[in-house]
Amino acid sequence: AQSVTQLDSHVSVSEGTPVLLRCNYSSSYSPSLFWYVQHPNKGLQLLLKYTSAATLVKGINGFEAEFKKSETSFHLTKPSAHMSDAAEYFCVVRGPTGGSQGNLIFGKGTKLSVKP
Amino acid sequence: EAGVAQSPRYKIIEKRQSVAFWCNPISGHATLYWYQQILGQGPKLLIQFQNNGVVDDSQLPKDRFSAERLKGVDSTLKIQPAKLEDSAVYLCASSLVGPSGTSGKRETQYFGPGTRLLVL
Numbered sequence: 001a002q003s004v005t006q007l008d009s010h011v012s013v014s015e016g017t018p019v020l021l022r023c024n025y026s027s028s029y030s031p032s033l034f035w036y037v038q039h040p041n042k043g044l045q046l047l048l049k050y051t052s053a054a055t056l057v058k059g060i061n062g063f064e065a066e067f068k069k070s071e072t073s074f075h076l077t078k079p080s081a082h083m084s085d086a087a088e089y090f091c092v093v094r095g096p097t098g099g100s101q102g103n104l105i106f107g108k109g110t111k112l113s114v115k116p
Numbered sequence: 117e118a119g120v121a122q123s124p125r126y127k128i129i130e131k132r133q134s135v136a137f138w139c140n141p142i143s144g145h146a147t148l149y150w151y152q153q154i155l156g157q158g159p160k161l162l163i164q165f166q167n168n169g170v171v172d173d174s175q176l177p178k179d180r181f182s183a184e185r186l187k188g189v190d191s192t193l194k195i196q197p198a199k200l201e202d203s204a205v206y207l208c209a210s211s212l213v214g215p216s217g218t219s220g221k222r223e224t225q226y227f228g229p230g231t232r233l234l235v236l
Contacts, residue, residue: 043229
């Protein structure tokens with residue numbers, strides 16, 4: 001079965017410092033992986049997705065993630081945090097395709113706080 | 117392009133009462149999803165529609181939850197009767213097409229702002 005584990009429930013950084021949000025996945029086949037961001041009282045927004053093309057995926061707002069098969073990881077990074085990055089981030093794997101499957105399976109989320 | 121619309125944004129009810137949520141997907145999107153997000157957890161799929169047909173409702177508690185998408189556009193999700201553990205944010209999402217072997221732009225799910233339900 002497909003699943004994702006977000007290793008930190010809460011990450012706190014100072015503005016201008018790097019961001020690292022960790023995610024490990026479990027999948028019996030080559031997975032499709034996503035990162036979504038959820039700002040308070042707003043809908044989930046897709047940051048980036050990996051679909052077996054380039055292992056380094058660039059997303060919106062300066063975020064990127066690297067797919068590492070040997071480590072079963074898909075960590076999200078950003079070189080320099082901005083106050084507006086404070087939000088909850090979800091690592092997501094897509095379930096097996098075919099029939100009614102293929103839907104999104106979310107991790108429990110990592111809350112990112114950015115200190116001035 | 118207008119996003120996914122949901123109403124109401126907030127709802128407070130007492131246990132054993134009924135409640136209904138409404139979702140209007142992005143125009144032209146064939147696939148519509150309802151998710152339940154309990155506090156401190158990631159969203160969990162409740163039901164998926166392809167046009168007006170149900171594709172997957174395996175995680176929908178059918179004894180109390182129901183959903184419909186009669187004309188293949190808007191959808192309503194109903195809970196009757198509500199329990200305390202139904203307190204959550206109910207998210208609606210839509211995509212141009214349903215999941216398949218690829219993950220192109222047509223499958224990207226766009227989420228609404230959600231309805232926050234509190235059952236007392």
